[in-house]
Amino acid sequence: MDAFTTLDGLVVPLDRANVDTDAIIPKQFLKSVKRSGFGPNLFDEWRYLDVGEPDQDGVPLGYSSGRPLNADFVLNQPRYNGAQILIARDNFGCGSSREHAVWALLDYGIRVVIAPSFADIFYNNCFKNGVLPFALSGDEVDRLFNEIEASEGYRLKVDLAAQHVTLPSGETMRFEIDNFRKACLLQGLDEIGLSLQHADAVHDYETKRKQDAPWLFAS
Amino acid sequence: MSKNTLYDKLWDSHQVRETDEGASVLYIDRHLVHEVTSPQAFEGLRMAGRKPWRADSVLATPDHNVPTTDRSRGIEETVARIQVETLDNNCDEFGLTEYKMDDPRQGIVHVVGPESGATLPGMTVVCGDSHTSTHGALGALSFGIGTSEVEHVLATQCLIQKKSKNMLIQVGGRLRDGVSAKDMALAIIGEIGTAGGTGYAIEFGGEAVRALSVEGRMTLCNMTIEAGARVGMVAVDDKTIEYVRGRIYAPKPEQWEQAKAAWADLHSDEGAEFDRVVTIDGAAIEPQVTWGTSPEMVLPVGGTVPRPEDEADSVKRGNIERALVYMGLEGGQAITDIKLDKVFIGSCTNSRIEDLRDAAALINGRQVAESINQALVVPGSGLVKRQAEAEGLDQVFTEAGFEWREPGCSMCLAMNADRLGDGEHCASTSNRNFEGRQGQGGRTHLVSPAMAAAAAIAGHFVDVAQYMQTPDNKEEV
Ligand code: SF4
Numbered sequence: 001m002d003a004f005t006t007l008d009g010l011v012v013p014l015d016r017a018n019v020d021t022d023a024i025i026p027k028q029f030l031k032s033v034k035r036s037g038f039g040p041n042l043f044d045e046w047r048y049l050d051v052g053e054p055d056q057d058g059v060p061l062g063y064s065s066g067r068p069l070n071a072d073f074v075l076n077q078p079r080y081n082g083a084q085i086l087i088a089r090d091n092f093g094c095g096s097s098r099e100h101a102v103w104a105l106l107d108y109g110i111r112v113v114i115a116p117s118f119a120d121i122f123y124n125n126c127f128k129n130g131v132l133p134f135a136l137s138g139d140e141v142d143r144l145f146n147e148i149e150a151s152e153g154y155r156l157k158v159d160l161a162a163q164h165v166t167l168p169s170g171e172t173m174r175f176e177i178d179n180f181r182k183a184c185l186l187q188g189l190d191e192i193g194l195s196l197q198h199a200d201a202v203h204d205y206e207t208k209r210k211q212d213a214p215w216l217f218a219s
Numbered sequence: 220m221s222k223n224t225l226y227d228k229l230w231d232s233h234q235v236r237e238t239d240e241g242a243s244v245l246y247i248d249r250h251l252v253h254e255v256t257s258p259q260a261f262e263g264l265r266m267a268g269r270k271p272w273r274a275d276s277v278l279a280t281p282d283h284n285v286p287t288t289d290r291s292r293g294i295e296e297t298v299a300r301i302q303v304e305t306l307d308n309n310c311d312e313f314g315l316t317e318y319k320m321d322d323p324r325q326g327i328v329h330v331v332g333p334e335s336g337a338t339l340p341g342m343t344v345v346c347g348d349s350h351t352s353t354h355g356a357l358g359a360l361s362f363g364i365g366t367s368e369v370e371h372v373l374a375t376q377c378l379i380q381k382k383s384k385n386m387l388i389q390v391g392g393r394l395r396d397g398v399s400a401k402d403m404a405l406a407i408i409g410e411i412g413t414a415g416g417t418g419y420a421i422e423f424g425g426e427a428v429r430a431l432s433v434e435g436r437m438t439l440c441n442m443t444i445e446a447g448a449r450v451g452m453v454a455v456d457d458k459t460i461e462y463v464r465g466r467i468y469a470p471k472p473e474q475w476e477q478a479k480a481a482w483a484d485l486h487s488d489e490g491a492e493f494d495r496v497v498t499i500d501g502a503a504i505e506p507q508v509t510w511g512t513s514p515e516m517v518l519p520v521g522g523t524v525p526r527p528e529d530e531a532d533s534v535k536r537g538n539i540e541r542a543l544v545y546m547g548l549e550g551g552q553a554i555t556d557i558k559l560d561k562v563f564i565g566s567c568t569n570s571r572i573e574d575l576r577d578a579a580a581l582i583n584g585r586q587v588a589e590s591i592n593q594a595l596v597v598p599g600s601g602l603v604k605r606q607a608e609a610e611g612l613d614q615v616f617t618e619a620g621f622e623w624r625e626p627g628c629s630m631c632l633a634m635n636a637d638r639l640g641d642g643e644h645c646a647s648t649s650n651r652n653f654e655g656r657q658g659q660g661g662r663t664h665l666v667s668p669a670m671a672a673a674a675a676i677a678g679h680f681v682d683v684a685q686y687m688q689t690p691d692n693k694e695e696v
Contacts, residue, residue, distance in 0.1 A: 128367030215470035
């Protein structure tokens with residue numbers, strides 16, 4: 001996993017609440033057995049005017065060049081080209097647990113997601129992939145939406161170690177993040193490797209459980 | 220002695236240790252695996268040269284991509300076939316138990332788990348699927364995880380987790396006839412909203428919950444994730460224990476008494492504290508129908524679709540407007556005036572034997588309306604299918620004009636060929652009515668099995684009570 005420390009990036013505003021993972025990456029693209037290549041199909045149903053299908057005739061999954069774009073959809077507006085920060089409304093990432101949603105955002109180039117609130121599983125999945133999600137208050141998010149709308153090329157500077165985001169005016173907004181997640185993200189740590197450091201404790205636990213609840217080890 | 224909630228007890232009994240940062244290393248007893256969220260996890264294991272920590276804790280089955288029609292020629296769509304074959308190969312390579320597509324026990328992973336006894340009271344259960352909350356109906360701690368965590372559990376048998384807050388949802392009173400666990404789930408989501416449970420583990424209690432069958436409790440816990448919570452639970456009682464007895468992976472006879480004694484403690488202590496308590500009057504719940512593109516956009520069947528102009532909050536008004544456009548509905552329209560094109564009875568929410576019995580009882584010799592293009596019944600597992608056939612339910616459905624299919628997720632998410640066309644309205648017993656969920660441009664209305672059956676007969680939504688009052692008034696047999 002790539003580490004995340006700071007990012008100075010263009011912001012794209014997605015003015016919707018309850019953006020679900022079905023919308024972020026529709027199910028027909030979940031048939032891939034890889035982690036990459038989902039970017040072209042990020043928000044597929046909103047981004048394109050035709051129906052996106054993973055091609056069955058040898059065109060790689062996620063291929064999408066030449067498809068008719070929905071010019072009204074925010075990601076298709078030229079001023080947001082190359083955005084690395086996505087801002088949206090409440091309950092972002094609700095629905096299915098598909099980590100493909102995070103892979104699609106990342107593959108497209110998004111490293112930071114800002115919203116007033118997130119669905120738990122999506123939020124968790126972000127940290128496994130070097131994507132930083134953080135919540136700001138509804139008022140702060142409102143203000144950012146207004147400022148982004150008003151000025152083309154609007155950028156934010158995100159500093160994970162300091163836990164704040166700096167606005168073009170120089171003002172900062174603070175965000176909360178749990179220490180363990182922060183440490184893993186800052187260093188791009190392999191969590192499985194970290195967990196295996198507890199292996200002895202896990203073996204001890206299993207020995208005890210086998211006595212207390214032998215049926216759990218029956219099959 | 221301290222008073223603990225059911226969630227506290229399940230958590231404490233699985234905490235291997237606390238990390239320096241205050242998180243818990245949580246031991247996982249059962250890991251359910253399906254084909255969509257696991258390939259990248261197995262690939263990760265291989266790349267790191269790791270092996271599953273405890274192969275016997277895994278039970279796998281393909282469900283999302285499998286065809287529900289004749290399977291004798293395998294899966295025709297190449298990418299779907301590759302994904303199912305990848306699961307087969309991974310399970311073979313790592314020595315994991317899998318109910319493959321041609322196994323009579325294959326089915327939707329959340330139906331297969333409890334049915335086989337692979338998920339039991341007091342367990343921690345995970346799966347790369349958000350509806351893993353289902354298994355909490357047995358008094359287990361079960362929740363959905365992402366693919367990276369699937370790999371984590373395979374490699375370490377543990378997850379590093381932060382404990383959630385405790386919420387109790389008390390449903391008092393008695394449900395009216397024709398009102399089911401599904402209506403209860405939808406009414407709760409309508410009450411607390413799709414983010415109402417975010418950050419919480421929810422325990423369902425109260426007279427109306429206790430009165431539910433174990434399968435009904437599964438329906439209720441299944442939709443906890445639609446209320447924003449990863450974990451839903453119901454305390455163990457005699458019904459739970461009777462349900463588990465004799466299943467394939469249930470405790471052996473010589474372990475049975477020990478298991479029963481351990482399970483007797485799987486309830487919240489009298490006076491245990493919850494961070495939030497929600498009280499709902501079960502007797503007041505009516506059959507529910509969703510009208511919009513989020514499960515919280517739900518109304519009693521007698522209701523009318525909201526008018527945006529009545530909503531003061533601009534963000535909410537925008538959501539209503541967008542949902543009305545997508546759904547092709549007008550503010551103020553009666554729910555019973557929504558014309559339907561398709562009906563789907565199935566999914567991990569409502570494809571168990573009791574669900575099929577409910578729907579079949581409602582049909583009771585009546586016919587699917589002419590205006591319905593397709594009505595599908597997709598049993599949750601091969602065993603459910605076999606049981607239903609033994610009871611003659613398949614006959615009831617096919618004679619009424621329903622198609623009787625092979626088990627799988629099917630039109631719940633339309634990864635296989637079963638899907639809605641652009642603009643089609645569907646009465647569906649599944650759990651998500653998101654835009655495009657059942658096919659691009661498709662319009663989903665979530666309902667109970669009996670409501671779906673009633674809608675199939677009428678061609679539009681009706682209160683099930685209408686058909687239940689006249690059980691003998693068969694139009695034709
Ligand atoms: S039936 Fe639907 S909700 Fe359940 S596991 Fe399958 S796709 Fe997911």
